[in-house]
Amino acid sequence: QVRLVESGGGSVETGGSLRLSCAASGYTRSDYCMGWFRQAPGKQREGVALINSDGRIRYADSVKGRFTISKDNAKNTLYLQMNSLKPEDTALYYCAADPSPIATMVPDWYNYWGQGTQVTVSS
Numbered sequence: 001q002v003r004l005v006e007s008g009g010g011s012v013e014t015g016g017s018l019r020l021s022c023a024a025s026g027y028t029r030s031d032y033c034m035g036w037f038r039q040a041p042g043k044q045r046e047g048v049a050l051i052n053s054d055g056r057i058r059y060a061d062s063v064k065g066r067f068t069i070s071k072d073n074a075k076n077t078l079y080l081q082m083n084s085l086k087p088e089d090t091a092l093y094y095c096a097a098d099p100s101p102i103a104t105m106v107p108d109w110y111n112y113w114g115q116g117t118q119v120t121v122s123s
Contacts, residue, residue: 002026002112004095009117016085016121022078022095022114033103035070035110037082037120038091045094049080054101055103065091085121092116 008020020036035050050058057069060113068081078095096110102111 002097004097004112004114006093006095006114006117007094009119011117011122012085014086014121014123017081018085020080020082020093020095020117020119020121022080024076024078024095024097027097027099030098031101032099033101034071034078034095034097035103035105037094037096037107038089039094039116040059043091045107047107048093050100050103050105051078052103058103058105060105078094082119083112085119087121089119089122090121091119093119 002067003025005023012018030054033052036048037045038048039045048060048063049067051069051071066084070079093114096116097112
């Protein structure tokens with residue numbers, strides 16, 4: 001059973017930084033794609049940053065230049081470094097994975113989800 005556990009959320013002021021982690025277990029295949037998504041109250045879940053199984057990366061326009069996704073295959077852990085945070089980044093952040101090589105911004109694409117970690121940015 002694939003399990004994803006996020007950590008690293010918290011409360012920061014505008015301009016601050018946070019680093020989210022997603023520890024994955026239950027699979028050893030390398031051809032999984034992974035991504036970070038977020039959902040603010042009253043809004044739909046949206047893709048933030050994706051990484052294909054071959055390491056190619058894609059970001060939502062709203063976070064380009066501020067967020068960095070990375071993956072440590074040895075530790076089976078996905079990261080999201082978030083800098084220059086803004087109040088509009090406030091949301092519940094989720095890690096997602098799927099046994100397919102290409103990641104997409106569509107939440108329904110993913111079979112596995114973590115429980116989420118809250119990020120709150122105050123002005």
